[in-house]
Amino acid sequence: xxxxxxxxxxxEALWLAAHEAGASEQxxxxxxxxxxxxxxxxxxxxxxxxxxxxxxxxxxxxxADLEAAHRLVRNAVRLMLARSxxxxxxxxxxxxxxxxxxxxxxxxxKVETAAALNADERKQxxxxxxxxxxxxxxxxEGVRPELIAGVRLTVDSRxxxxxxEARIRRIRNGLxxxxxxxxxxxxxxxxxx
Numbered sequence: 001x002x003x004x005x006x007x008x009x010x011x012e013a014l015w016l017a018a019h020e021a022g023a024s025e026q027x028x029x030x031x032x033x034x035x036x037x038x039x040x041x042x043x044x045x046x047x048x049x050x051x052x053x054x055x056x057x058x059x060x061x062x063x064a065d066l067e068a069a070h071r072l073v074r075n076a077v078r079l080m081l082a083r084s085x086x087x088x089x090x091x092x093x094x095x096x097x098x099x100x101x102x103x104x105x106x107x108x109x110k111v112e113t114a115a116a117l118n119a120d121e122r123k124q125x126x127x128x129x130x131x132x133x134x135x136x137x138x139x140x141e142g143v144r145p146e147l148i149a150g151v152r153l154t155v156d157s158r159x160x161x162x163x164x165e166a167r168i169r170r171i172r173n174g175l176x177x178x179x180x181x182x183x184x185x186x187x188x189x190x191x192x193x
Contacts, residue, residue, distance in 0.1 A: 007091035030069040110154040
């Protein structure tokens with residue numbers, strides 16, 4: 001998924017301000033909490049994206065959510081609303097996490113498996129990824145039973161699919177290609193007639 005350039009610019013500016021204030025970790029946590037609160041209230045999101053509402057109305061709709069956040073988070077959101085940049089909020093939270101991870105040498109990796117990883121598997125995977133990349137790994141785990149077996153990794157928006165489901169799909173697609181494009185099969189069918 002590609003993040004909007006506008007959200008990335010706001011996220012970069014916020015990270016720099018937070019870093020200068022020695023508050024990048026707090027801002028990261030406050031942004032995550034703010035997003036969680038907004039996600040729990042779809043009406044708040046709807047209000048933010050309603051073009052008929054003023055910036056003041058939009059800010060009022062999320063005032064309680066903003067009050068718990070660091071002043072830099074409050075200022076960034078208010079600035080986006082005042083400049084009619086609320087669309088940037090869709091990607092802003094993820095963009096800030098990406099900037100934070102890049103600036104602090106952390107690599108965010110999403111791993112999906114058919115069954116939950118146990119502690120040893122998790123440790124082994126994080127160790128291998130850290131050794132291969134030279135970076136600290138922030139592992140996000142997901143369980144997808146339809147993968148059957150294997151692992152699907154998403155690293156820096158790149159999908160590495162080593163699941164059994166993907167191997168079966170590749171074989172199935174290959175078989176379809178052979179059946180459709182094979183001249184040998186057509187010759188054998190002609191000989192039988």
